[in-house]
Amino acid sequence: MQNNQEQFDVVVIGGGPAGILAAIRAAKQGANVALLEKNKTLGKKLLLTGKGRCNLTQVRYSNRDFIAKLGKNGRFVFSCLNVFGPAETMAFFEKMGLKTKIERGGRVFPIADRSSKVLGILAAHLLKNKVNLKCNEPVLGFETKKGKIENVILKNKKIGAKNFILCTGGKSYPETGSTGDGFSWAKSLGHKITRPAPALTPIITEEAWVGDAQGLSLKNVALNIFLNNKKKDSRFGEMLFTDNGLSGPIVIDASKRIGELLKQGEVSLEIDLKPALDFQKLDNRLKRDFAANPRRDFKNYLPDLLPKKLINTMIQLVGISPETKLNAITRQQRRKLLHRLKGLKLTAKSLAGFEKAVVTSGGVALKEIDPKTMRSRIIENLFFAGEIIDLDGPTGGYNLQICWSTAWAAGTWAAAGCDRKRFFLDFP
Ligand SMILES: Cc1cc2nc3c(=O)[nH]c(=O)nc-3n(C[C@H](O)[C@H](O)[C@H](O)COP(=O)(O)OP(=O)(O)OC[C@H]3O[C@@H](n4cnc5c(N)ncnc54)[C@H](O)[C@@H]3O)c2cc1C
Numbered sequence: 001m002q003n004n005q006e007q008f009d010v011v012v013i014g015g016g017p018a019g020i021l022a023a024i025r026a027a028k029q030g031a032n033v034a035l036l037e038k039n040k041t042l043g044k045k046l047l048l049t050g051k052g053r054c055n056l057t058q059v060r061y062s063n064r065d066f067i068a069k070l071g072k073n074g075r076f077v078f079s080c081l082n083v084f085g086p087a088e089t090m091a092f093f094e095k096m097g098l099k100t101k102i103e104r105g106g107r108v109f110p111i112a113d114r115s116s117k118v119l120g121i122l123a124a125h126l127l128k129n130k131v132n133l134k135c136n137e138p139v140l141g142f143e144t145k146k147g148k149i150e151n152v153i154l155k156n157k158k159i160g161a162k163n164f165i166l167c168t169g170g171k172s173y174p175e176t177g178s179t180g181d182g183f184s185w186a187k188s189l190g191h192k193i194t195r196p197a198p199a200l201t202p203i204i205t206e207e208a209w210v211g212d213a214q215g216l217s218l219k220n221v222a223l224n225i226f227l228n229n230k231k232k233d234s235r236f237g238e239m240l241f242t243d244n245g246l247s248g249p250i251v252i253d254a255s256k257r258i259g260e261l262l263k264q265g266e267v268s269l270e271i272d273l274k275p276a277l278d279f280q281k282l283d284n285r286l287k288r289d290f291a292a293n294p295r296r297d298f299k300n301y302l303p304d305l306l307p308k309k310l311i312n313t314m315i316q317l318v319g320i321s322p323e324t325k326l327n328a329i330t331r332q333q334r335r336k337l338l339h340r341l342k343g344l345k346l347t348a349k350s351l352a353g354f355e356k357a358v359v360t361s362g363g364v365a366l367k368e369i370d371p372k373t374m375r376s377r378i379i380e381n382l383f384f385a386g387e388i389i390d391l392d393g394p395t396g397g398y399n400l401q402i403c404w405s406t407a408w409a410a411g412t413w414a415a416a417g418c419d420r421k422r423f424f425l426d427f428p
Contacts, residue, residue: 008034008132010414011152011161013139014182015042018386018403018410019167020122025411026165027129033415034159035131036152038138038177042126043119045169045176049400050107054115056093057086057404058397060106066401070393076366077391077405080374084408086401096121107397139168142185148381149189163381163414165374167407170360170387171196182388183363190378192365194390198357201255202247203269206347209316213241213309222272223250224343225258228265233257236275241309246346252358253394259351270343273306283338290334294327301326305341314340359399363390373413374406383410 015037067074151158168182240248299322376382
């Protein structure tokens with residue numbers, strides 16, 4: 001070791017939610033901790049969460065139901081959740097001074113509706129617990145000796161530690177700093193990486209007309225998903241048109257399923273614009289309206305049924321001339337309109353890429369991480385937390401909870417490995 005080289009008990013790499021909490025927890029255990037972040041500031045992605053409001057956890061379900069929502073890999077996080085799950089997360093933040101509220105579907109937000117409040121409180125606790133914070137400090141790699149990491153390599157120096165926690169996140173929204181650096185290091189250290197893929201993404205569609213509706217948000221619609229014309233899934237809620245496809249909560253939530261289906265065949269998406277009315281009721285309504293306003297132009301009637309941005313598209317899709325009087329519309333034309341209102345059809349082309357993905361699926365393979373401590377089973381002084389591991393969930397606060405739970409474990413056990421006298425497994 002060089003004389004001027006800094007040495008810590010624990011070095012945490014990545015100043016996102018997982019890295020920040022892991023650093024706080026390890027420092028609270030008495031460890032001398034450094035947190036290294038390549039951006040000038042911490043938590044760039046955390047600030048974007050929940051449309052700037054930060055849906056920090058999810059409290060609707062028991063831990064068992066929570067892991068079921070994560071799919072086949074969910075079981076991995078069970079022990080971490082049992083120590084530091086949604087209830088503990090809320091209590092922890094409240095204790096740190098963050099007032100929270102529970103919204104529809106068990107989504108937890110700060111009362112202030114600002115993610116900067118969450119980041120501010122976490123940053124204050126890094127300082128309070130004397131974490132040595134090094135921003136604008138990209139880690140370039142590791143030095144190992146006899147199967148253990150000795151140092152992290154920075155631009156102009158190396159930093160040594162007894163234990164290292166890797167929290168560099170996934171590859172989504174790379175402008176926030178999550179560029180997947182940790183995957184290549186973990187691989188070079190002997191870990192298997194399940195192929196990272198964008199998850200929770202907007203959908204790109206074949207049809208160019210979506211661009212005309214760009215920015216239009218539809219509330220209370222149903223999205224029906226078909227594989228080779230067979231209905232496979234559906235979602236209800238809010239969605240949004242983008243320049244080249246669809247986005248918004250129900251689309252993003254369905255994207256994992258759509259991605260799987262795209263590997264099997266042609267996937268079509270039908271937006272039910274009137275889910276509260278079945279075919280018969282909607283047809284009765286059209287007939288009533290047509291009879292009540294026989295001399296009205298079709299184009300002047302459509303605003304009663306549709307948002308402005310969809311009117312030209314609908315006119316083209318149903319092939320009714322805009323000036324047609326309502327009493328001149330044929331039964332066949334009315335049925336066509338009815339079917340488009342109950343199923344505005346689009347063809348899914350692909351998922352949007354990492355640039356627009358809310359999370360990355362894949363990552364460090366779970367069987368090579370101890371689920372209780374988050375310690376690598378390959379490198380004994382390496383721990384993982386957050387999105388870098390092969391675990392991801394739907395929208396609703398699941399992904400941040402994965403960060404908090406795994407970071408709590410990694411911070412706890414990385415500090416424990418330093419044999420600090422103050423080590424305790426309490427909460428919080
Ligand atoms: C738009 C958007 C909205 C979201 N909303 C929600 C939500 O409301 N609720 C929810 O639960 N989840 C949400 N998520 C997901 C959630 O933000 C992520 O799962 C979470 O941020 C992952 O945390 P992390 O600490 O593992 O990684 P990240 O947040 O990606 O942090 C990793 C950090 O490591 C740093 N880093 C990377 N490489 C290096 C290097 N070489 N050297 C030093 N530092 C490095 C990065 O700069 C970054 O700061 C959202 C995601 C997005 C993109």
